[in-house]
Amino acid sequence: MQRLVIFDLDNTLVDRQGPLADWVSAFSKQHxxxxxxxxxxxxxxxxxxxxxxxxxxxxxYGLATSAATLWSDYLAHMARSATCPTYVLKGLSTLRRDGWKIVIAxxxxxxxxxxxxxxxxxxxHVDAVYTSEAAGARKPEVLIFEKAAAGCGADLSLGGWVVGDGADTDIRGGxxxxxxxIWISGSRPWPGRDIAPDHITADVRQAIELLLTTES
Ligand SMILES: [Mg+2]
Structure with a gap:
């Protein structure tokens, strides 16, 4: 199997819940x-x-501020609040050094x-970032995984891994x-659908460690 790993972004590599809660709180107060x-x-x-x-x-909410300004304020807040721990960034670098191609879908x-x-x-620290808007398809559709793999010079038919917190989007889709x-559980129980991930880890750090010790 080729060394390809497709990572989810939100609540896998970066926390979305915390910044979102902070934005809701600040926006509610402001208005x-x-x-x-x-x-x-x-x-x-x-x-x-x-x-x-x-x-x-x-x-x-009958706001006077333009929708464009509200959007750009939200965008700035979410970008400013998006952080990835240094040990995760280092883990991504180690994967690439070991010959893995890394793409975000x-x-x-x-x-x-x-x-x-x-x-x-x-x-x-990754080879490419692929969004559903760019792909014209949303996870769990296979097309976005195909395009993500192609986007970093890999061939989906040669296999690889998906790492993410979404049971349907990432695991079913993958x-x-x-x-x-690899399902990032955040300590949640697997929802027990008709499928199961190959591995469950509490966080992305453990998922990277697992990949680093697999053959491919
Ligand atoms: Mg996610």
Whole structure:
């Protein structure tokens, strides 16, 4: 099997939940939103956010600020808050030194996902970053894994690994693409669907260590 690993970004290599909660809190305070409105705001951005999301938020709360400004403020906050521990960055470098090709496949817009990968320093430690917007397909669709592999000069048919926290997006998708999988549990129990990952680790550091000790 070729040494190819496709990593998820959000809540795998960078934390999204913490920065998102901080943004909801700051935005709610700034616009004097009550508890109900605050919960509703979280629903808008829980899964993903894009420029259109802020048109809806602006309408919902009757804000004077333009949707474009709201989006760019959100983008700046999320990029500024995206961090990846040094030991994880070092782990990625070690994988590459050992001959692994590393590509990120992430569901989301190119502008925000690239901003996070850049601000966190991850972009300097991987071969490519592939977003669903660029691929024209979202995980778990096989097409995004195919394009991600091709984007770093690998051939998906020769196998590889997917590492991510998404049971459906990363594990089901990775298996459908013919890849081996490591689920980042964050100490959650595996949801017990009809499939299972090849390995479960609590965090990405352990997943990298596991890859470094596999044959390929
Ligand atoms: Mg994720």
């Amino acid at each position: 004097a939103l009550n508890d109900d409105a605050r919960l509703h705001l979280l629903q808008f951005v829980r899964e993903r956010a894009c420029p259109e999301t802020f048109e809806a938020i602006r309408d919902q 992430t569901n989301g817009g190119t502008e925000i996902q690239t901003a996070k990968a850049t601000a966190s320093g991850i972009v300097d 298996r459908a693409a013919g890849l081996r999988t």
